[in-house]
Amino acid sequence: xxxxxxxxxxxxxxxxxxxxxxxxxxxxxxxxxxxxxxxxxxxxxxxxxxxxxxxxxxxxxxxxxxxxxxxxxxxxxxxxxxxxxxxxxxxxxxxxxxxxxxxxxxxxxxxxxxxxxxxxxxxxxxxxxxxxxxxxxxxxxxxxxxxxxxxxxxxxxxxxxxxxxxxxxxxxxxxxxxxxxxxxxxxxxxxxxxxxxxxxxxxxxxxxxxxxxxxxxxxxxxxxxxxxxxxxxxxxxxxxxxxxxxxxxxxxxxxxxxxxxxxxxxxxxxxxxxxxxxxxxxxxxxxxxxxxxxxxxxxxxxxxxxxxxxxxxxxxxxxxxxxx
Amino acid sequence: xxxxxxxxxxxxxxxxxxxxxxxxxxxxxxxxxxxxxxxxxxxxxxxxxxxxxxxxxxxxxxxxxxxxxxxxxxxxxxxxxxxxxxxxxxxxxxxxxxxxxxxxxxxxxxxxxxxxxxxxxxxxxxxxxxxxxxxxxxxxxxxxxxxxxxxx
Numbered sequence: 382x383x384x385x386x387x388x389x390x391x392x393x394x395x396x397x398x399x400x401x402x403x404x405x406x407x408x409x410x411x412x413x414x415x416x417x418x419x420x421x422x423x424x425x426x427x428x429x430x431x432x433x434x435x436x437x438x439x440x441x442x443x444x445x446x447x448x449x450x451x452x453x454x455x456x457x458x459x460x461x462x463x464x465x466x467x468x469x470x471x472x473x474x475x476x477x478x479x480x481x482x483x484x485x486x487x488x489x490x491x492x493x494x495x496x497x498x499x500x501x502x503x504x505x506x507x508x509x510x511x512x513x514x515x516x517x518x519x520x521x522x523x524x525x526x527x528x529x530x531x532x533x534x535x536x537x538x539x540x541x542x543x544x545x546x547x548x549x550x551x552x553x554x555x556x557x558x559x560x561x562x563x564x565x566x567x568x569x570x571x572x573x574x575x576x577x578x579x580x581x582x583x584x585x586x587x588x589x590x591x592x593x594x595x596x597x598x599x600x601x602x603x604x605x606x607x608x609x610x611x612x613x614x615x616x617x618x619x620x621x622x623x624x625x626x627x628x629x630x631x632x633x634x635x636x637x638x639x640x641x642x643x644x645x646x647x648x649x650x651x652x653x654x655x656x657x658x659x660x661x662x663x664x665x666x667x668x669x670x671x672x673x674x675x676x677x678x679x680x681x682x683x684x685x686x687x688x689x690x691x692x693x694x695x696x697x698x699x700x701x702x703x704x705x
Numbered sequence: 706x707x708x709x710x711x712x713x714x715x716x717x718x719x720x721x722x723x724x725x726x727x728x729x730x731x732x733x734x735x736x737x738x739x740x741x742x743x744x745x746x747x748x749x750x751x752x753x754x755x756x757x758x759x760x761x762x763x764x765x766x767x768x769x770x771x772x773x774x775x776x777x778x779x780x781x782x783x784x785x786x787x788x789x790x791x792x793x794x795x796x797x798x799x800x801x802x803x804x805x806x807x808x809x810x811x812x813x814x815x816x817x818x819x820x821x822x823x824x825x826x827x828x829x830x831x832x833x834x835x836x837x838x839x840x841x842x843x844x845x846x847x848x849x850x851x852x853x854x855x856x857x
Contacts, residue, residue: 575807583809583847612762620762628769628850632762635808639761642800664804671803676796691800694792696782701799702817704782 386514390437393555397460397488398432406486409460410448412441418511419498423448437462439514442495442537444650446470447604449480458484462555464492466539466648468548469682470604473646475550476685479607489551491559494532494540504530539649539662542567549683567647570660571667590630592657595623599651599661600637604682605644612636638664643672643690646682675699719773719839721748723832724763726756728786729821730778736825744832747839748776755779756817757790761801764815769850774814774839776831781819791819810847813838 397409413424413434421440425448426432446467452459463471471487474480496519502508505521505528513520519535521528533541542565547558574582597613600606613621613633620636622629638645638661647669651661672679676690676698725731731752737744753759756779764775777798785791798817806812816835820828839845 571807579806579809579811581809582807586808620766622850624852626851628848631808631848632765632769635765635804636762639801639804642797664807667807668800668804671800675799691793691796694789694796696792698782698792698795699799700795700817701802704819 386438389556390435393437393462393488393490394432394435396553396555397426397435397462398429400460400486401426401432402429406458406460407456408452409435409462410445410452411435411462412437412443412445419496419501425452437490439493439496439512439519440498442540442653444470444602444604444648446474447602449474449485450607453480453484456484458486460486460488462488462490463548463551464490465543465546465548466492466646466650468550469545469646470648472550472682472685473604473644474607476689477605477607477644486553487548487551489548489554489556491548491554491556492540492543492546493559494536494543494546496532496535497537500535504528504535537649537653539653541565542649545680545683550685568666568670570663571670574663574667586631586634587627589659590634591627593630593634593659594657595625595629595633596656598654598656599659602650602654603641604646604648604650605641606637612640634659634661634664637661638668641665642668643676643679643692644681645669671701675701717844719747719836719844720771721745721774721776721832721835721839722767722772723748723750723776723778723835724753724756724759725750725820726758726779726786726791727752727754729780729784729819730756730828732822733778733820733824733828736822737829738825740825742825742829744829745836747836748832755785755787755790756794756798757785757787759794759798761797764801764805765848768810768814768845768848770853771849773842773845774816774835776815776835777817778820778828778831779817781821784821810845811842813842814845814847 400406401409409426411424412421414436415422419440423443424434444467445461505523507523509521509523511522517532518529519532544562544564621633645665649662672690679690734750756777759777767775779791782791802815805815818831
């Protein structure tokens, strides 16, 4: 499986082992193969033996920057492999003063887009035994034979819509850049919802949010949700009730999305990690769209020096309400 | 959602929660009072130090606990007692207003107004207008906490 990646993995391993074994860093955050071939899970490499497990394939979707919040408590200096969205997540954490730049070495990995297991199965008609990646296409191997599909067709939604596959921040770029992708119509679902009458929109959200288990996986996966104490766990005042009812679902999801105003890097990890497929990106993107419309285009995470729109103002700002 | 909440019978009066900044809008309300202007008693005023103090969770909590409309009132841009509080809240609340509309609230349910301490007449006017708009819209059942019993 994924033979063409062997060179890349070797290159990555060489680069990080130099720093790790040379003592510049005490840990590398990367990926290793999980229980199944279609899973790559985070690897916390501290030794040469750990580095043997390091992998880089089409399932390394988990954002490693988020793990820095914990890992930097125990380590002076950590190396992290970052894809496009991971690097933007790192910038997000940097802007929030949650990490220190000098404590981290970023190894940039231009990302070809990660594959969606559900789509793989759908295309193959069964759970494939493995895949072989060619240039732009993927061969799915099943008992019944082989099937070649376009890579783009079996990518995760968030990767299909990704515009910045190359890391925006890095110390070392390990592979050759992908180049900017064509801007997808990411605001289309938001615009369609905006056209509905208010009551229908409410009914839509009531239905979608009714599935919410309040597992907070969206928050755990999110690079902008880095508060040490989250409002959902605050006891006094207790903003978030535990009851299962529409009112509490709205409270959680509106406030979660709102906390990302001008901060959400649009990486889609919340939606991907949601076990009940709530379209969380639509809430996030609504806010991105409005902020862009009202206060000028801003792409969170691309530039750690740029001022986030809600941390600044201009005296002649427009408003979404009447100012007479 | 209980049927009683959506029952738009003759006896229903809207509940409007108005967050007023201490320095302008609350003083504007005072002026309206001392000048003997009238505005509907449906409006319950909550004094906050600045419109920048408004946490959007205040607004959502008001809707949960029975508000039919929420109005945030602050100093005119440029007149903030803390220099920039209302500039900050203008950005935040603009984004938030669009978000609650996106979630399915009618645009009239949540409003922001700038009212200075010398605008007693404007205060009374805005409160009357808000009440009339919400009366026309009817009771708000969206996001209402089903366990919450109104005491008014």
